[in-house]
Amino acid sequence: MPELPEVETTRRGIESALLGRRVLDVIVRDRRLRWPVEPGFERRVRGEAALAVERRAKYLLLRFPAGTAIVHLGMSGSLRVLGAGTPPLIHDHWDLVLEGGQVLRFHDPRRFGSLHWTSADPALHPLLQDLGPEPLSTAFDGEHLFRASRRRRVAIKLLIMNSHIVVGVGNIYASEALFRARLRPTRAAQRLSRAQAAALAQAIREVLAEAIAIGGTTLRDYVNADGVPGYFRQQLFVYERGGAPCRVCGTAIRQVTQGQRSTYYCPSCQD
């Protein structure tokens, strides 16, 4: 479910509940996430108080004095801050019970999410070490995208969803950014001009920043830490709009499959 804007919205929502508060208890009800939760996880975190809540790509990093919990929400995961004593429901797989009467609760029906612990620099963790730049950092710009697209035959949509090139661009925002940049998702990456790469990099930055500003996109079940959906769905130009009229020119939006995922574009606006 969550792409970068939803993960960033979650980060902002859980930060104040965690910072400086001791973790009184760690409850893992189901260890069978994408990777099994390490047996020692509970005892590493119990008694620690978070120093920082950060995000790298779609990973949330809960930094404690002794190490870092690395959390991924997968396709259907969410993190919420609830009152301690709120009874867990189905698919509520783990809790951090916090000093002061609140609990951070992880809910994930599909269990594609994950939870790791590292006592080393999380940037060196195998899941993080080969990631590309953050799209909202200065390391990501048109020149980066242009260089990365040279001699690549893959479709440009697949390229921008490749986390080695740039992180955080998922299925919704890939289609949306390509619409804004007026580029066909199916075009070979190597056929982008320098100017088109610059336009696409800019479109990616804008669409992600705008989505963060209104709390991300809720399609089905995404909610932020307070249980509130994101409202970016109303700003979508093409995603999940196959057959509907383009909001710019009225042409029917097309839906195609790329890399076993749905892609949406306007055949008139996008070349």
Add this chain to the structure above:
DNA sequence: CTTTGCACCTGTTGGC
């Protein structure tokens, strides 16, 4: 090396 497709898992939706 790049590219492609599968796998993991549960829930919802739409057609017959």
Add this chain to the structure above:
DNA sequence: TGCCAACAGGTGCAAA
């Protein structure tokens, strides 16, 4: 009403 196929905000990994 029931059944079954298709599809869903991700991504590591194996195979081509």
